[in-house]
Each structure stands twice: as C-alpha cells, then as structure tokens.
Amino acid sequence: MIDSAAPEAGLQPFLHDTVICLAAPSFALSSPDGQLRGTGVDGFYDQDRRLLHTLRVLVDGLEPEPVDHCSPGARQAVFRAMCRDAADPTSAPWLLVTRERAVRHPGDEDLGDVVRLHNVGAREVRCTFSVVAATDLADVATVKAGAATDDVPCTPVDGADPGVRWLCPQDKSRVVLRALPGPTAAHPRPEPEIVLGGGEHPGRAELRWELVLAPDEEWSVQLLVHGKTTTVAGYPVPPRRPAPWATPEVTGHPRLAALLRRGLADLEALRLADPEGTTGEREDQFVAAGCPWFLGLFGRDSIWAARMMLPLGTGLAGGTLRSLARRQGRQDDAFTEEAPGRILHELRPAETRHGHGGMVLPARYYGSVDATPLFVVLLHEAWKWGLAESELRRLLPHAREAMGWVARAMGPDDLIRYGKGRANGLLHQGWKDSPDAIRDSEGRHIEPPIALCEVQGYAYQAATGFCDMLTALGAEAAEVTRWRERAERLRAAFHRSFWIDEPDGRRYPAIAVDADGHPVSGPASNMGHLLNSGILRDDKDCRHIAEALVSDELRTPWGIRTRSARLAGFNPFSYHGGSVWAHDSAIAVHGLASAGFLDEAAVLLDGMLDAASHFGYQLPELYAAYPSSRFDRPAPYPPSCRPQAWAAASAALLCSAMLGIEADAPRHRLTVRPIAPSLLGLDSPYSVRGLRLGNHEVEVRVDVHGGADVLGVDGPGWRVTAFGPPTN
Template sequence: MFASDGPSGRYLLQPLLHDAAICVSAPAFAVSARDGQLRGAGADGFYDRDRRLLHTLHLAVDEREPEAIGCHPLGPDRMRFTAVHRYPGDPTDDPTVLIERVRGADGTETITVRNDGARDRRLRIDVAAATDLTDIATVKSGRGATPLPAVATPTGLSWSLVGPEGESHSTLTVEPAPGAAATRPNAFGPVTSQPEISDGPEGGTLTWPVLLLRPGARWQVTLRVRGRSSPLPPGQPDAPTLEAPWSVPTVEGDRRLVALVRRGLADLRALRLADPMSRDGDGHEDQFVAAGCPWYLALFGRDSIWAARMLLPLGTGLALGTLRTLARRQGRSHDRFREEAPGRILHELRPGEARHGRGLRLPAHYYGSVDATPLFVTLLVEAWHWGLPTAEVERLLPHAELAMDWVQRSCGQDQDGLLRYRPRPGGLVHQSWKDSTDAVRDALGRHIPPPLALCEVQGYAYQAAVGLAGLVAALGRADRAAELRAWALGLRKSFRDAFWVDAGDADAPASRYVAIAVGRALSPVTGPASNMGQLPDTGILDPADCRDVAAWLCSAELNSGWGLRSRSALVPGFNPLSYHGGSVWTHDTAIAVQGLCAAGRHAEAARLTDGLLDAATHFQYRMPELYGGDERTPDTPGPLDYPAACRPQGWSAAAGVALLGALLGLRPDAAARVLTVRPMPPEFLGPLSATGLRLAGARLDVAVDRTGAVCVDGLPEGWHLRTEGP
C-alpha cells in the first residue's frame, strides 16, 4: 500500500476505500465518503476512462455542512445520501430540513432540499467544486496533483489540462441553467433557483444566496459532470449498448447463496465494457467484465477471463466477447517494454501509460502476465463444452493455438519444462494473480525473486494442453491432440518431481503440500499458501494429491473461517492484512471450492463455502477484492475490511455463480454431448435449485432435493444426462 516517496522524503499512501461509497457504470464511476461529500482527498471524485474529472463537490447549507444520517445504494450505479440541517432555536429536536443527494456513476447528481417543518426557511446553498484531472494510477499512488483553476461559464464551471500525452477537459453544469426563470411554481410557494457562479485558481463555487422554502416545499437542482481526454487512443473499450450477455437464473436454496448470486450479477452488469472494434453495424458488440473499481476498471486478461469462466453456466456470450476482445489484441511481435511476444495474451489495457510509483511504469498495452495466456486457451475449451457454436470455436481456434505455442515455447526455455516468468526491470515483478512485490515468500519469510514457476500456473498450462487436445481431436486432428497430450504428461511429471514438499511435522494436516513456486535450480519455495487450492480443478493432481491438498486448505493455517487465507498463518511474514501474504481473496476461495467439488472432496468444499457465504453477509453480498485473514472466533463479529480493496471486483462478483455451478456439480462434455451432474450432498448446505441456466443455447433447470435426487429439465437436443452421487 506504500507508493513512491513524496517530495519531502516521506511515504505517500494509497487511499483507503473500506468506508467509501462507490457507484459504478463502467467506464465511469464515483467515489466519496459515506456522507456524500467529495473533499478532494484520497480517491474522492467522479471518473471516466481512468481520468478524475472532479475531485471536490462539497455542499454547505448556511455555510455549514449538513449532518449525514443515511447512505443507501439504489443499484450498482446510483447512491442516495441523506442529511439534515438543524436549527438550535427550534422548539423540537426533530429535524425539519432534509437534504438528499442522488448521485449517478454517469456524472449526474441531483440535490433536493425539503422543508418538512411548520415555518418558512431561508437558506443559503453553496457547492464548491474542484479537480486535478489526474489519472487513476496517480490517485492510487497517493500522489494526487495540484487543483486546477476553474473558469466560470454561462452554465457552470470548466477546467482544462494540457500535458505531454494530450489534453483533458471537464465541466460542471447546472440544471435549471443559470439565466432560466428565477423561480419555479410550487404548491407551497415559489422557490428561488438562480445561482451565482464564481471561479478561482483552485476551483469554483455555485451559490444560491437566498432560497425561500415554505412549509412542505422542496428545491431541486441537477449537476452534471462531463469530461474527456484527447486524443483518446483507438480501440479503447467503452460503455456497452446492449444487454448483459448472460441469463439471470432463479436460485432457491441457501439464502446467502441466493443473495450472493443476485448482488453479484447486478455488480457484473455495472462492470461491463464493450470493445468498439467489434461493432460492425449489425448490432453486435463484444462485452467483457472489467477487473474492478476503482483501481482496475479496464480490460485485464486474467481477471476478465476468470469472470467469464465463472459465468459459463449462464451462457457463453460473455466468454465469446472476452475471447474476441483479447484475440484482437494478442501479441504479434517482440516488444521488451510491453513484454509482448507472439501469441501472448494481454495483461491490461489502459488509455495511457501508467506510472505507479517506486519505479513501476507500465505501458497502455501491457503483456506482463504468465497466466492469462493458458487461461485464454482454457476459456475457449470450456466455452466449447458449454455449447459455444462450432463456427465461433473454429474462428477462435487459431488464436488458442498461438497462445498454446507461446506456453510451450516459454516452457522450453528451461530443461525442466516448467512455465516461468522473467519480468523486465520496471515491470511487474510477479506476473500471476499474486502480483504484489512481496507476494512470494518462503517458510522463513524471505522474499523470493523471479524467475519463478508458480504451482497454479503449471496447472493452468496442463489444463490448457489437455483441454485443447480434446477440442482439436473432436475436430478431427488426432495427431495434434496426441502431441498436446504427450506434452501435458511431461509437464505433469515435472510438476510432481519439483513441487511437493515434505511437511516435516507429524501434526501437520497432511504429510506433504504443494510449494507455492519453484525457483532457481528447482528449489521449492516452502511454506503452505493458497495457490495449491487452484490445482484440483486443473487435472494435474491425482486423487491422493487432491486429498492432501484438501486437508491443507481446510486446516486452521489456511482456512480463516471466513475463507481461504493466501498464506499460512503459522509461517513468518504472515499478515492478515497483507495483500497476498495472509488476506482472503473471494475468487481464490471460490476456485478452490470448484476444484474440491470436482474432485469429490465435498466435506472440505462445504467448510470453505460456508465460511465464504458467512463473510458475504457482512459485506452486504458485494464481495470485495479481498479482506482480512484474521482467525474467526466466537467473539469475531465479522471479517475485517482490507482498507484499499476494490469493491465491486469482477471475479469476486462472479464468485456466487461459480459456487452455484460447483455445488450443483455441473460438468458438460461437448464431444460426448453429456452433462454430468455431481452435486454436493444436501446434508452439507441443503437442497439447491437453479432455473434459467444455459447449455448450448437452451434453457436448463437443475434441482437437487433433500434426498440428493437430481432433476434436470431442458437438456439440449442430442444431449444426455449422467448423474453421480446419491
């Protein structure tokens, strides 16, 4: 959370978000304190396309701040803030003047002042506004920028900034506009609406000097924040124009899961972006889910892929849009600064170069990810199994082949055949989902630098090769399938030889565990971590391996009681509020549950699921990017916020659907046209049903009753059902 040194040599600090009110409609969002005031501090502001358009919007009534009494979301993209304005001489303690601010992520804010008392009120309203027009990376680093001069306009205020990469502009306009009628009819008497506009070197003010509010009257004004940067790089994702490309199921069962799915899908709708390069005049657009708000409201290969994978039970539309968007930007040449290589899948796409502090400088198109490329292949394979039309599969297959070529070339750089990352100076040091600078530590707490082969990345590569082999075999390419399977077997053997570590303790959950990574000279990075929880679903483990991994995942070392800790609580360097050194990540726990269910380890999966669902109740079912990994005890009221976590976060919002699919035990096989259902036994979390799922374009309804009996309705034509379990 530390950023670069400030001008005085002191640390600059990343803004905290744990108590922020955030509304989002990608690519725009707004962040403020829970009283609704934007004070120009921390991450406060209205944003669009990674640019802060306004950082101050401060309301005063009679030169006093209203007293906040409520903050209520009206959906992912709107927030209502309620406050009161009291008078010391009133004969009653009851507030009579209420102020309501309804804010939209699209840059609109409606202010309503209401007089619910029995006497006339004469009020002065001041709205101070300012901005620095800085980029989100600067805000995240804690650096901020100097407020810009405001210029009064006939309709409000405006700001502009000319920099080396172009120009940025923003405006704040008022409706009714200045110059409109000074009063508006009101059943309880006239209401003055004419503002005075003043500008200055650090911002401006809109002032309504005298508002007469008779009993029962209300005054209302709408402010609109707009802005842009130019030139905007071509191909930058923008807001979608079509509906979300997934179904909305009706879920019945555990009320926590029902609420988690519902809230998650609402947040995912707000996090959608569309690729303008996909619009060809026929009404089509490719949509994907941005990584998270506020820091990562952009295309992130790994995050967008995982969100699409998790939502496959609701249809293949999101997977198709994500795959196409990434395929258009797949690496074509070697570029050291961008870390681009032929076949490599993009890590992140921003409107401009980002300087994060401490020497971290990332280009707008950045490929520094070791896992997005094999995950791209697996997303295509899984979308095929869920019924992505063959024509679409065949159009994307060359991109999957190029991605697999990059994986195999990268593995071929070392004799052991493992997939490693070797970052450039100034890029991301660690290039998997645990990408903070101290993400990889050993059992002594020492930081282990790259080159590194992470355990879950080997699983991703193995799963990609085996999955692609099955796909090309179904398309009649038996020779290529055999090559891929042989290569995957070699990787599996290298993994088994290098990654297992003897626990060295008779009281350990199991006699061995999987190292988080292998460093130079095949030295394993010791110390149990959550990374091994992403292996059971990849197929690289056998049943005995899954048993040992399951034991570790449910141990007190890794299972906090609210979800899976990223690092064992019993090793030096554990910190429950470390980004990757002890915190709980929502998506990480959900992926572990998926793998445990697939491996038939339902008891262990149920324990992790129950903890994650209990945590969801404390976050009002808007699951954050991560949260504290402190031990759950009878006296613990709930999990602790990680103070700078994104919320909403794409793969966290998708975790509810991932759990739903895992607990129902859905496994489609497109080659055999078989849907296997292996549900979690109902004695763990009760009966469960979902209507309105999608398989091969058809509506699918699945129910598991209290006895464990499975009922499936709506199988596509030519498909067959196989049930496993009771």
C-alpha cells in the same frame, strides 16, 4: 490539530466505507454523507480519470448534518441530511436536504447529483445554498498511490446554463460542471452567482443561490458533470446491449440466492464492450477487473470471470475471447513485454505510473504468465458449454498462437517460468503479483525466474484442452501428438519438482520452484487451483491438497488464506501474504467438490456465504481473517476493489460447485454431482433454474437426500448423469 481520518500522503486510500456508484467506465466515490471534499478517493471518474474531486453542498456556509444513505442500484445512491437551528429548543430540522446521485453511461446522461431542498418548518426561510467544486484531473494510479496533486484552473462557461470548465494543460483533458433547474422547480429561480477561487485556490469554483422557501416548499438543482479525456485507440466503451448471460433462479438456499443476485448486479455494472467488436446485433462484451483501481480489460481477471460464468451462457466468454484475440501479441517489445501469441495482461486508457517505486506500465501491457494458457482453457471450456463450432474455428488460430507462446515459455526443465522483466515493470507475473507475494517459510522473498504451481496446472489444462479441440476439428495427428507429449512432460516435471514432504507426514505442492529448481517452502492457497487442472495424478494427490486447504494453517471460518498463518511474514492484512481472496477460495471450493471432497467443499462454501453476509452479500476483492477466535466476523481489507469481477463471479462458481455440474455439449453429455442439503446446513430440497447449456435452458433439482433431477436437456444422443449421495 491532526485529522486522524485523513490518510497520510503517499498511502493508498481506504475504500471500505466508501459509497460507490458504478456504470463502467464511469463511477463516483464519496463518503457515506455524499460529500466530495477533495480527500482520498472522493470524486466523479470516467476512463480512469478523476473529473471532480470536490463537490460540497453547503447551506449558509455549513454542511448539512448527514442522516442516512441508500443505494437503489449499482449506478445510484441517495443521501439524506438536515439543517437545524441551535436556537430551536426542539432540535427539529427546518430544512431537509436530499442528494440523488446517478452514474450513467456516457452518451446516455451525464454524471452528477440532483440536490433537493425541502422547507419542513412552519415559516418562510431565507438561506444561501452553495456548491463548491474543484478537480485535479488525476489518473486512477495517482489517486491509488495517495500522491499529492495540484488542482486544475477553472473558467466560467458561456451559454444558457451556468457552469464552470476545467482544462488540463498537459493533455487537454477537460471537464464541465453545469447547474440546471431541478425537477421540482415550480417557477423561475435566480441564476447562481459563480465565484472562481483565486490566490491559493485557482481551481476552486463556488456556485451560490439566494433562496426564499415558503413552508413545505421544495427547490432542486441538477449538477451535471461531463468530461472529455484522452485515451488509446480502441479503448473499451460502455455496452449498448443487455448483459450476455442468463439470470438463474436459486430456490431453497436463500444465502446463495442473495450472493448470486448481488454478484450478477455487480458484474452488470462492470461490463464494457470492445468498440472493434460491435457489428449488427453482436457486441463483444467483457467485464472490467474491478472498481476503482482496475476498471478495464485485464486478461487474467476477465478470463477467470468468464470461466466462472459459463453455466449462465457462453456470451461473456465469447466476447472476452474475441476482445483479447484482437490484442494478442504480434511482436517482441521489451517495454510492453509483448511477444508473439501472448495474451494481454491489462489495457489502460493511457500509460500510468504506479506508486513510489517507479513502476511504469504502458497503456497496453502483456506482463502476465498465466493469461495466455488461461485464454486456451477458457476457449475449451466455452466450447464444452456450447460455444458454436464456427466460433471455435474462428478462435482456434489464436489458441494455436497462444500455445506457441506457452511452448516457448517452457524451460529446459519443462516448467513454465517467468523471468525478470524490465526494472520498472511488474516483478511477479502470476495472480499474486505484489512485490512480496512469493516468499518461503522463513519469510525470505523469492525473485524471478520462478515457476508457479498453478501456472503449471493452467498450462497442462490448456495443452490437453487444445488437443481435444484439435482432434474434434480434424487437425493433423502430428500436432495433437506433439502437444500430448509436451503436456506429459510438463506433468512429469511438476510432480518431480513441486511436492514438499514435511517431517510430520504432510505433503503439499509448493507455491513455486525457484531459479535453482528448489521448491519454495510454506503452504499457500495456490495449490487449490490445481484440483481442476488435470495435472494431479490420482486421488491421493488430491487428498494431500484437500488436507492442506482445510488445515488450521490455511482455512479460516470465511475462506482460504493466501499464506499459512504459521509462516514467518504472515499478515492477515497483507495483500497476498495472509489475506482471504474471494475468487481464490471459490476456486478451492469448486476444485474440492469436483474431486469428490464434498464435506470439505461444503464447509468452505458455508464459510464463504457467512463472509458474504457480513459484507451485504457483496463479496469484496479480498478481506482479512484474524487467526484468533476473539473475532467473529471477517474484517474489511480497506483498499480492496468493490465490486470486483472474479469476486462477483465467484457466486456463479459456488453455485456450480454446489451442483457439481460438468458439461460436454459437443458430445451431448451433462453430469451433476450435487452437495446434499444436509451438508449445506439445509433441511429441505434446493434447485437452480435457468442455467444455459448451448441452446438448452437447464434446471437442476436436488432432493433432501442429495439425489438430483435434471430438466431441460433432451433430444437424441444426450446422456445426462445425476450422481446421488455417496453410500457407505
């Protein structure tokens, strides 16, 4: 018989029903009943390696029947089940089984479960309780590919506490499972019998207890998992200090408050620290890109998350910038695609092989076209939000090196391009980096060399921000002039090359310009990233983009599609060819609000909050929206990361869009242009308290008409501008 729930070998496992416990870099994945059966993504993980893929709990050889589960926090889950007797006409349970899972940071506590058995019957019971465990010690890339793996052989552990050890012969990674008395052990219990599998199952271990439980008696055991895996030098570690951001309070908008609360909790669980950046009271923290596939330092993702979080403080931005600066490119390397000044794309514990296409990525990989200009953009924006001048001076040399890479990436046509990298590296190097991400309106794949529209916006914003920082720090006028001229050449090249005029009068910027200088036809969501970049010339350009974003082609009831629904090759479940990405839509909302399109921004914001409500206010990495009114909710994109950094941080960006807040701490200026409550579907005022601007704690109050008051920013020289609702 075929198990229809089991994925076919070679397919990426689904995650949408998976229960996830996370404390980066450790996590646990299981089905909703808590059992780990050695299929799909099941397992306890640490440092991108699966420590156990099987941890089944059995009573008299059978799995208890699941009842429910809950997640008290990002690191925890509780599963409840029962055992029943077919001979009992009432079908009442005789045994309740509770499984409490906790993922802790290494050095704090081991990963693992506490299993509690409670005899709820009226008579004494005798039963065999057993735990079956096994592992393949597979890396996350292998799990993601759905590839077949072999189990690792196991041996018993000597010592006071019974246990089992698995050792990987290739790299000496190892994992130990120990069974300790649980918190409800009232008196000594028999030690478990350990049975190691043989023949077809050399890596399987079974721990068995013969139990006698009186009525209402409980028994428990702790199953602790400890692993030791090999990683590259300088790989990130769990943070020791609290999260480097403020926790604001949103009142008057319950849905946004719920989204922000969950988003910050997810980001807290995704935090990592740079071991080279911990000195005294300072710890350089950043957020990993996403669980489970990208739980590490990713230049683009970590930068975007830090940008979105700037109104809550500059601590995350500072830690992210310093961590990336330490790993900035110094030399040319064809395999890692490192180049002088280039910012890291991703950092893994070890070299990984991805999927069945032969892609091999080194532990330290630089293959992105956008992380380098975004590094400079983040530095400039962090300075505007209050990053200390001393930190700006410390990081400016890295920004100068990054801009040197940008200058070298500009082609003869003054556009920023990426070419064909090595055959077994990434084909596309923007945020839409899947092999079929860049296609024209006929569905034809466009291959590098390519100039992406949003990258031109990032590079222009980086150049102008770099000039601003140079001027403020008294740099030579010639350097400032040189970069201003380059920025203007880039802007002119963008407007010369990217705009597409449709026969019906529509106008929009292409997703990319191909190797021959032709714009790639077909509306795509990338254009939303241009609204805040400064590369657009006037309000008319902004309006063309706003009209395209809210058209039926791109707008869904729950966000912006990555690709127009009217184009060949559109697929709502395609990774980059029709799905809705939370961060992408939030960037569009923020850009529309900043450009003055408050009605359009409010509609999209409302749609994203509605989408969030269908996912328990935990926005996943991406989701699907059918192009049909028959479906009244977004559908999960089953393999998507959850939590994911820029999806979680989108809550903060949506809050910024709602307030229309813009900071310039060096010049003592703050501007707010809020969206009126009526446009948000509210009939009462709203406020956000606890924002951070340098050393100031800021509160913004918006009245029922859309007027705003700003509290907490005072002192000589400060100019606070609060725009009211537009007047006809």
